Amino acid sequence: xxxxxxxxxxxxxxxxxxxxxxxxxxxxxxxxxxxxxxxxxxxxxxxxxxxxxxxxxxxxxxxxxxxxxxxxxxxxxxxxxxxxxxxxxxxxxxxxxxxxxxxxxxxxxxxxxxxxxxxxxxxxxxxxxxxxxxxxxxxxxxxxxxxxxxxxxxxxxxxxxxxxxxxxxxxxxxxxxxxxxxxxxxxxxxxxxxxxxxxxxxxxxxxxxxxxxxxxxxxxxxxxxxxxxxxxxxxxxxxxxxxxxxxxxxxxxxxxxxxxxxxxxxxxxxxxxxxxxxxxxxxxxxxxxxxxxxxxxxxxxxxxxxxxxxxxxxxxxxxxxxxxxxxxxxxxxxxxxxxxxxxxxxxxxxxxxxxxxxxxxxxxxxxxxxxxxxxxxxxxxxxxxxxxxxxxxxxxxxxxxxxxxxxxxxxxxxxxxxxxxxxxxxxxxxxxxxxxxxxxxxxxxxxxxxxxxxxxxxxxxxxxxxxxxxx
Ligand code: SF4
Numbered sequence: 283x284x285x286x287x288x289x290x291x292x293x294x295x296x297x298x299x300x301x302x303x304x305x306x307x308x309x310x311x312x313x314x315x316x317x318x319x320x321x322x323x324x325x326x327x328x329x330x331x332x333x334x335x336x337x338x339x340x341x342x343x344x345x346x347x348x349x350x351x352x353x354x355x356x357x358x359x360x361x362x363x364x365x366x367x368x369x370x371x372x373x374x375x376x377x378x379x380x381x382x383x384x385x386x387x388x389x390x391x392x393x394x395x396x397x398x399x400x401x402x403x404x405x406x407x408x409x410x411x412x413x414x415x416x417x418x419x420x421x422x423x424x425x426x427x428x429x430x431x432x433x434x435x436x437x438x439x440x441x442x443x444x445x446x447x448x449x450x451x452x453x454x455x456x457x458x459x460x461x462x463x464x465x466x467x468x469x470x471x472x473x474x475x476x477x478x479x480x481x482x483x484x485x486x487x488x489x490x491x492x493x494x495x496x497x498x499x500x501x502x503x504x505x506x507x508x509x510x511x512x513x514x515x516x517x518x519x520x521x522x523x524x525x526x527x528x529x530x531x532x533x534x535x536x537x538x539x540x541x542x543x544x545x546x547x548x549x550x551x552x553x554x555x556x557x558x559x560x561x562x563x564x565x566x567x568x569x570x571x572x573x574x575x576x577x578x579x580x581x582x583x584x585x586x587x588x589x590x591x592x593x594x595x596x597x598x599x600x601x602x603x604x605x606x607x608x609x610x611x612x613x614x615x616x617x618x619x620x621x622x623x624x625x626x627x628x629x630x631x632x633x634x635x636x637x638x639x640x641x642x643x644x645x646x647x648x649x650x651x652x653x654x655x656x657x658x659x660x661x662x663x664x665x666x667x668x669x670x671x672x673x674x675x676x677x678x679x680x681x682x683x684x685x686x687x688x689x690x691x692x693x694x695x696x697x698x699x700x701x702x703x704x705x706x707x708x709x710x711x712x713x714x715x716x717x718x719x720x721x722x723x724x725x726x727x728x729x730x731x732x733x734x735x736x737x738x739x740x741x742x743x744x745x746x747x748x749x750x751x752x753x
């Protein structure tokens with residue numbers, strides 16, 4: 283049985299003790315670790331049968347060899363039959379063309395009217411700052427950050443923020459002079475071929491109150507809609523959708539096929555996860571199979587040890603958040619340090635390493651409404667499409683709710699309360715969302731991507747070899 287050779291149209295760059303493969307066709311980069319690099323190089327040198335590969339790499343057990351060539355196939359770096367079919371999807375531009383003046387699509391349930399609690403002005407980096415804002419600020423009210431400028435800080439808050447008076451820029455110069463991120467917060471803007479989809483980030487600390495306020499007015503939020511539409515037309519504000527869309531590692535579908543199907547799966551995670559798994563199986567079965575991967579010499583991959591993989595994921599998040607807390611403390615960023623420390627504590631609880639006392643939600647219905655709004659917000663803005671692959675993206679949304687709940691419990695335990703309030707959960711979701719975006723934690727989620735897919739995106743129930751997981 284011949285194993286397909288590596289693709290010859292990839293750029294190969296040394297990367298530590300592995301290589302980084304640049305793929306201009308799919309518009310992605312794949313970092314190979316030392317074992318995968320060894321397999322890739324051996325295949326490139328012509329060792330393209332199981333026996334030849336084993337002889338070329340005698341130190342790698344068969345199960346690992348099988349795992350590594352499977353991962354190479356899923357990363358689309360082998361010139362196999364499946365890639366030859368899917369590469370045809372990459373003939374057009376990689377991002378959906380922006381339709382000038384595209385209308386906004388914002389679910390009525392996600393209309394958000396800020397109640398001015400000021401939390402988005404505290405403990406976060408505010409920027410990039412554009413010329414309209416820069417023009418109304420003094421030089422010491424700005425701070426450089428790489429190629430951009432950010433708002434300077436006073437204590438933990440934005441330099442122009444005052445608890446009673448709110449935003450100094452808005453008061454003195456109107457909303458148009460505020461930084462774009464502040465005018466957009468907490469909404470997300472995703473540019474599709476047809477409309478601009480308006481979603482909601484999980485970083486508003488008064489979410490249910492703001493959604494209740496957003497439902498008022500006739501029509502609801504007309505002024506806010508007009509401002510949002512203008513903002514969405516500004517270059518670099520709305521995030522373009524990729525075309526094709528990567529459903530799971532190595533599985534792509536055209537954007538035009540993806541949109542109606544994905545949006546038809548609904549905004550409740552259990553149903554979406556089940557629908558996504560069925561869809562994935564259908565797409566996979568419609569593509570050429572990978573017979574050499576199921577070839578006899580390899581045998582079946584060992585079944586993943588579910589709880590061990592999950593504990594490893596949470597331990598990685600614990601370590602990344604703890605490092606982040608140290609860095610923030612060193613930089614004098616008290617709020618960021620506190621936030622990361624909360625996540626480290628919550629993640630160690632989820633890893634099973636630091637149990638918490640039994641804590642129950644005081645208002646389960648309000649909590650359920652809050653989580654549903656956060657999930658709906660992520661799906662309405664097609665957030666899962668904008669990261670690695672959709673399966674991972676859906677897993678990340680679920681993981682965010684699990685971590686948010688655990689942070690709420692940590693907060694309650696700290697004050698010896700046996701219950702969490704909806705505000706605890708709201709704050710927990712904000713803390714989880716901000717910390718999951720930090721580079722270290724994002725990297726940990728990448729290193730445990732398979733577990734994020736399996737544990738949090740696959741339908742609930744016994745682990746099964748859903749696509750994309752290899753030990
Ligand atoms: S510019 Fe205004 S809205 Fe933005 S963070 Fe500062 S105070 Fe808040």
